Amino acid sequence: MSSSAPWKQLLLNSINTNSHLKHSTYFQLATVGSNGRPSNRTVVFRGFQDGTDKIQINTDSRSCKLCIVLRTDDGLLESVQIEDLKHCPFAEVCWYFTETWEQFRIHGRVDMIDASNSDPDKLKQREAAWFAGSVRSRLQYLGPTPGLPSLDEQPLNDSLDSSAGPVDAFCLLLLDPEQVDYLNLKRNERLAFTTARSVNGENFWTQNKVNP
């Protein structure tokens, strides 16, 4: 038993070893819709929240009151039904590293931090996440509403004051891992990490070697 997350260094190593591949920071995020069905989309790893094991993802909460959109600096933007996370606040990351043949499945609860959040600390985190992205990536939150029928030749908003804070559409997701399944295909090795919460709210992790 350990209070630090034993899978975190494994993941940091994989991120580092695969960092020459642009897509190595992309993973797939599964959620459950209000209809009880699964959803799955590619999103971008935005790092760990400082001093924690929580995984950061940037999203766009605009549009049709049903969609959150996940964006990258390159325009990758996938809708997470906001109803998904209201209906079921859990998500599972599946992160496959194509060069080292490693897979991390990371299951946890998701905290959504949008402009309406009442916690000043969380709003600060959201602001930091906004400024951590490029101006180009911020501009996407001013573009046409994702998922709606596309009108050709829509004027693109191409200017944004780089010192301006997050727009309403910008939302930060924080995934707090509870279970991690690590698979190494080259070594044919699999590890199962599970957590239990102690009375003081701290996570304790256990680690088991299981059959791949």
Added chain:
Amino acid sequence: MSSSAPWKQLLLNSINTNSHLKHSTYFQLATVGSNGRPSNRTVVFRGFQDGTDKIQINTDSRSCKLCIVLRTDDGLLESVQIEDLKHCPFAEVCWYFTETWEQFRIHGRVDMIDASNSDPDKLKQREAAWFAGSVRSRLQYLGPTPGLPSLDEQPLNDSLDSSAGPVDAFCLLLLDPEQVDYLNLKRNERLAFTTARSVNGENFWTQNKVNP
């Protein structure tokens, strides 16, 4: 409206263009557990069922009565809780092509075909899927039960009569697409394909350009 699936040629093109990359046949499959939470794992595309748009995936139904395990020729094998598909027979594929920057999200119902299936035609499909895999990949279904604690130095079963039919553990999954979301990041284009079933049970597809 069209009775043939307009997304299928797009997908076949992407598979073809990316075929020099080993991982281009891997995608992430999301399901919903009996606890209502999402699961997500990497699996291998085993082609379309002949004459249909149904996506084939091979699985291992052994073990702990709770797991189906998805395997590749390289040993990639991830557990789908069999309870997942009993609880909710729907799944969503997220398939990202790392070279062409294209993403397909494919949502549909999953048919599980294991040894206990009562339909002779489906059992024939299962047999064909078994023989379509390499002998090496078939051997995995005789290995240690996936997900159980690993005992070091377990003897590996390394011989199998290549003419022997599917073992009990072998299960074929058929995903029948209902909705497909296509995103092309290089062209910044997104298409939404949806299906409706006509009275004769045939699928009709509609296609819409939507904001990425």
